[in-house]
Amino acid sequence: MMGSMFGGHLIRRRTSKAVTVLGVAISFVCSLLILLEVISGAEFNGPVYTWATIGNLKLEIGFLVDKLTAMMMVVVTFISLLVHIYSMGYMENDDNVSRFFSYISLFTFSMLSLVMSNNFLQLFFGWEAVGLVSYLLIGFWLEKPTAVSAGLKAFLVNRVGDFGFIIGIGLVFAFAGSLNYQDVFTIREQLAMMTLPGTGWLVITAICLFLFVGAMGKSAQFPFHVWLPDSMEGPTPISALIHAATMVTAGIFMVARLSPLYELSETALSVMVVVGAISALFLGLVAMVQTDIKRIIAYSTLSQLGYMVVALGVSAYSVAVFHLMTHAFFKALLFLAAGSVILGMHHDQDIRNMGGLRKYMPLTWITALIGSLALTGVPFFSGFYSKETIIGAVRASSVTGSTVALVAVIAGLFVTGFYTFRLFFYVFHGKERFQRQQLVNLKTAEKEKIPQGNIIGLLPGEKPQESSWIIRLPLILLAIPSVIAGYFMIEPMVFGNFFEDVIFVDNEKHAGMQALALHFDNALSMTLHEIMTPTFWLAIAGIAMAWYFYMGNPVVPIRLRRRFRFLHRLLVEQYYLDKLYERVFVNGTLWLGNVLWKKIDETLIDDWIISRFFVKGTKKLGRVVFKVVDVVMIDGVLVNGGSKMVGWIASIVRHFQSGYLYHYVFAMIIGLLCLLFWFVPISLR
Secondary structure, eight states: HHHHTGGGGSSSSHHHHHHHHHHHHHHHHHHHHHHHHHTTOOEEEEEEEEEEEEEETEEEEEESSSSSHHHHHHHHHHEEEEHHHHHHHHHTTTTTTHHHHHHHHHHHHHHHHHBBBBBBHHHHHHHHHHHHHHHHHHHHHHHHHHHHHHHHHHHHHHHHHHHHHHHHHHHHHHHHHHBBBBHHHHHHHHHOBBBBSSSSSSSHHHHEEEEEEEEEEHTTTTTSTTHHGGGGOOOOHHHHHHHHTTTTHHHHHHHHTTTTHHHOOOHHHHHHHHHHHHHHHHHHHHTTTTBBBBHHHHHHHHHHHHHHHHHHTTTOOOHHHHHHHHHHHHHHHHHHHHHHHHHHTTTOOBBBGGGOGGGTTTHHHHHHHHHHHHHHTTSHHHHHHHHHHHHHHHOOOOOOOTTHHHHHHHHHHHHHHHHHHHHHHHHHSSSSHHHHHHHHHHHHHHHOOGGGGSSSSTTTTTTOOOOHHHHHHHHHHHHHHHHHHHHHHHHIIISSTTTTSSSSTTTTTHHHHHHHHHHHOOOOHHHHHHSSHHHHHHHHHHHHHHHIIIIIITTHHHHHHHHHHHHHHHHHHHHHHHHHHHIIHHHHHHHHHHHIIIIIIIIIIIIIIIIIIIIIIHHHHHHHIIIIIIIIIIIIIHHHHHHHHHHHHHHHHGGGGOOOOOHHHHHHHHHHHHHHHHHHHHHOO
């Protein structure tokens, strides 16, 4: 409707696709050119215009373009461009394709605005814009109630995190007197000495923790992660864009950008280590029992974000950003491959109805295999280098909680290998299980008289088919960096000077990365060394167990599920957090509302204000009005008073109407004398 109001109905589907894809393509080319310029030594940090001036405070819109910004710009625009191209095929038959492309373009703009900001104000604008557009995209299919609910859930959970985020920004302005990054970084040492009035809390710790609360919401960290799996209700290209290059990576980028502040707060670093460790392990465990192909990958994202947060907590900011980059490539690849499978299965997302798709979808199979190997951390694939470096940084760290985090991230290797290849074997190998679903769909269509074209899943006689070239092309282009990006970029980004003067680490307090750099020669030697370590074989063990459970002996997981029914149920229900939030916050809010309604509406308003004030007050006022107006003024003055006055006048006048002649003569004489005494003095004047 809104699109029609602004002339959106005049733009054809092809035009909307062409304009948005061309725009993102130009942005990608410009980002590449900027990256090359920045590598050569160019940098920009300054305002573009002043938005508002309040006293000595200037609220400015400005840009900071350095190596961190340029790298993020390339990743965001590259992933976004491929998602735009992919969407041209995936959303071909959707009636609202123009609205869809306008949303994802706005999503890209919002993320670019966020990463290019040079002050907290513009960071907040980009932060909120990303959250708003994600709400619109997750709930894109308005006719789907679950999608609308998921969009609302994402919006509300992020508002909780953003409340902490804006408090953090407010503390920055209150104690630093500026919202510009560079101004705040300049007085960071003074901030480290300040305490909040009335408390013994350090200002720098409060700032970092409140800002991290915002990162926990945006990057879906425990316990604010509940919105991300439900976001799978949106179109698959959106899942790839949200999980790979936008929104969920915003929190990681923000902490890396503010590394000069976080290095001053040991408490904030410890909190990040613990939160990241919980997310990395326990949210990865949930992926082991999921049956929806997109939800499995979504929980994988939660786990990998936990790895990034752990890296931030041990002051390995460059490693967190490095894993952000490699993860963007292979996670986008996995989501788009999942979308190709969903199209081939006629929008059926249940992996229990799949199997044996390798022979029907060979290109999707090979690209999904590459993405799975990269996610698991197999040597020579991009995820191997970033994950192994994170483990090395945690092992070398002395931050409180790093020992627990080390156990979590190492155990997470096994868990990641298991759930990743459980998905891969379930979908592409083994026996074909979609025949059973075909019969169910046919009976459902006949019983409920539903057109066969509206049934989800394959019908009898149908076979999965490989997707069109416009969907396969992004898969190929994403598979390339998923293989080579880690090998070629680990040295300059992690152990080189790529982030020099951009990311700050106090090597005296946090010497882990410095110690790690002493043992690094090159990517090849690192690969050969890590192959001999237990961590690599732990990941391989996860793959092997997934093969044994779902290819070699499928009876084993069934028996384990029956034996450990409670544990399985706990993971299926996602630790009952959704139900806990529903009962505590949703039902609690409803209960409080009912209580307030009864107390305020019934007791205060109905009983006191309306009954006592208005009703009784009106009665008293009526009595006063009745006595004063009706009795005194109307009855006493107007009605009875008039009659009494007439009687009083009559009682006087009647004395002059006696009927006697001498009375009348006497009155005439008196009247004549009065006239004489009235006029004679006048005439003498």
